[in-house]
Amino acid sequence: MCGLVGMVGKGDVGPDIYDALTVLQHRGQDAAGIMTCRGGRFNQRKSEGLVRDVFRQDHMARLKGPIGIGHVRYPTAGSSGPALAQPFYVNSPYGIALAHNGNLTNSEQLARELFQDDLRHLNTDSDSEVLLNVFAHEMQTLGKLSPGPDDIFQAITAVHRRCRGGYAAVALLVDYGVVGFRDPFGIRPLVIGVRDTAAGEEHMLASESVALDVLGFRLLGDVAPGEAVFIDSKGALHRRQCASNPQLCPCIFEHVYFARPDSLMDGISVYKTRMRQGETLARKILRERPQHDIDVVIAIPDTSRIAGQSLASALDIKFREGFMKNRYIGRTFIMPGQSQRKRSVRQKLNAVPLEFEGKNVMLVDDSIVRGTTCRQIIQMARDAGARKVYFASAAPPVRYPNVYGIDMPSAEELIAHGRTVEEVCELIGADWLIYQDLEDLIECSREGNKEAEGFDCSVFNGEYLTGDVDRAYLDRIEALRNDDAQSLSRTTMLAEGAVVGLHNDAS
Numbered sequence: 001m002c003g004l005v006g007m008v009g010k011g012d013v014g015p016d017i018y019d020a021l022t023v024l025q026h027r028g029q030d031a032a033g034i035m036t037c038r039g040g041r042f043n044q045r046k047s048e049g050l051v052r053d054v055f056r057q058d059h060m061a062r063l064k065g066p067i068g069i070g071h072v073r074y075p076t077a078g079s080s081g082p083a084l085a086q087p088f089y090v091n092s093p094y095g096i097a098l099a100h101n102g103n104l105t106n107s108e109q110l111a112r113e114l115f116q117d118d119l120r121h122l123n124t125d126s127d128s129e130v131l132l133n134v135f136a137h138e139m140q141t142l143g144k145l146s147p148g149p150d151d152i153f154q155a156i157t158a159v160h161r162r163c164r165g166g167y168a169a170v171a172l173l174v175d176y177g178v179v180g181f182r183d184p185f186g187i188r189p190l191v192i193g194v195r196d197t198a199a200g201e202e203h204m205l206a207s208e209s210v211a212l213d214v215l216g217f218r219l220l221g222d223v224a225p226g227e228a229v230f231i232d233s234k235g236a237l238h239r240r241q242c243a244s245n246p247q248l249c250p251c252i253f254e255h256v257y258f259a260r261p262d263s264l265m266d267g268i269s270v271y272k273t274r275m276r277q278g279e280t281l282a283r284k285i286l287r288e289r290p291q292h293d294i295d296v297v298i299a300i301p302d303t304s305r306i307a308g309q310s311l312a313s314a315l316d317i318k319f320r321e322g323f324m325k326n327r328y329i330g331r332t333f334i335m336p337g338q339s340q341r342k343r344s345v346r347q348k349l350n351a352v353p354l355e356f357e358g359k360n361v362m363l364v365d366d367s368i369v370r371g372t373t374c375r376q377i378i379q380m381a382r383d384a385g386a387r388k389v390y391f392a393s394a395a396p397p398v399r400y401p402n403v404y405g406i407d408m409p410s411a412e413e414l415i416a417h418g419r420t421v422e423e424v425c426e427l428i429g430a431d432w433l434i435y436q437d438l439e440d441l442i443e444c445s446r447e448g449n450k451e452a453e454g455f456d457c458s459v460f461n462g463e464y465l466t467g468d469v470d471r472a473y474l475d476r477i478e479a480l481r482n483d484d485a486q487s488l489s490r491t492t493m494l495a496e497g498a499v500v501g502l503h504n505d506a507s
């Protein structure tokens with residue numbers, strides 16, 4: 001679930017893109033990159049690590065130019081390593097760089113076509129490099145010396161025809177401007193904002209509106225599903241619908257976990273949605289156990305705090321901060337490798353015994369995915385002296401893989417896959433486990449935007465909107481990307497040398 005930024009400004013955009021990426025850090029902790037353009041030349045810095053570690057002052061000094069794009073990565077395809085950090089770049093036509101959030105489900109077939117029919121070379125196994133090359137090929141086919149908005153929109157129309165899956169992207173065309181587009185279902189988010197300066201208007205595209213807020217941009221709205229926007233280098237905004245049958249069906253897991261609560265996505269306030277999730281879950285608790293004996297509600301920092309507070313207030317029970325979070329440890333779910341995730345939960349969270357001793361506690365989390373967090377947390381609650389430990393998940397059981405940009409490729413790694421709620425409850429060691437119902441979760445999101453045609457709920461119901469995800473595909477990504485396969489590929493990469501970052505700087 002990567003984070004994207006694109007900007008067309010009046011001065012150097014590097015520092016603003018850097019700041020926006022720090023605001024989107026929660027969407028990807030593996031790698032970061034910025035590409036800017038001035039006078040027909042690209043300037044780039046990308047590498048593994050958090051934004052604050054990737055860019056030093058000397059890198060920033062080189063990121064000159066009034067147009068640029070940036071990316072924070074959480075891998076869902078291909079290996080990790082500096083060469084897979086984004087943006088990706090192709091020199092022909094014009095010089096184009098692209099950053100992508102999402103996952104293409106027909107990336108292997110497209111890679112074959114790009115090689116055999118379009119005579120293009122791919123240097124990595126990243127689906128984002130595929131997306132860039134499809135776009136570049138479609139621009140090339142038009143054969144224009146200086147492309148205008150119509151040409152760009154025509155190329156994006158062809159991209160939608162060829163690509164399947166979830167994708168939001170920002171692309172930088174040398175000296176021409178910045179393009180942003182979103183897949184025809186709007187699975188992955190993208191917003192656009194404007195800022196007035198003495199020199200004229202500046203525009204920013206970003207995965208989440210919170211980046212615009214912090215940088216002083218006014219939210220113009222979302223890029224619509226299937227729509228493309230082009231901000232030319234003079235700052236003029238052009239936009240067009242480029243998909244034949246667009247429908248708004250955004251990923252509901254953004255509302256559950258990924259997005260920052262202060263973001264507005266497709267008109268939906270993530271904060272209000274999480275408040276509603278707590279309220280509906282409280283109603284279910286009262287339906288299932290009207291005579292419950294919960295003494296205190298404790299949320300598991302960070303993401304579940306909003307749902308936890310509203311759940312407690314709807315039940316009229318005390319809400320307490322029973323776990324303290326080490327602010328220097330990042331999000332554990334998006335870390336690569338199960339052993340790192342497991343270690344991090346304990347480094348990140350510690351119990352305040354006073355809130356547990358002799359009490360029946362209801363722990364609340366936004367979701368249970370692999371069960372890494374809740375298993376350890378329940379044990380910590382018991383060690384801290386809790387009498388009974390109940391567990392509530394603001395999302396329904398996660399039972400199916402995600403193929404649209406969240407790294408959950410392996411059903412076998414999901415604790416609720418093929419298990420009943422009672423079996424999960426036993427496995428995590430809770431005295432009672434209660435999950436949100438899917439209809440309620442959908443209602444919590446729909447309340448924010450009644451126009452949404454639906455939501456991508458595939459991790460909960462196994463229904464894949466793009467219609468191209470079959471058993472064979474799921475088996476393939478499971479084999480390629482389960483935890484063991486990924487750690488083996490990391491070891492092989494270290495032994496044999498990583499993919500060469502063709503356009504990466506040395507330090």
Ligand SMILES: O=P(O)(O)OC[C@H]1O[C@H](OP(=O)(O)OP(=O)(O)O)[C@H](O)[C@@H]1O
Pocket residue numbers: 257300301302303304330331332333334365366367368369370371372373374
């Ligand atoms: O069942 P699991 O596989 O453990 O995954 C679910 C947990 O992971 C996430 O927390 P994370 O630490 O990533 O981020 P947060 O601080 O934003 O809650 C999420 O909020 C759950 O707590």
Ligand SMILES: NC(=O)CC[C@H](N)C(=O)O
Pocket residue numbers: 001002073074075076077078100101102103104126127128405406
């Ligand atoms: N999480 C994402 O959006 C990942 C983007 C892309 N598929 C990658 O692996 O780099």
Ligand SMILES: [Mg+2]
Pocket residue numbers: 300301302303304365366373
């Ligand atoms: Mg969490």
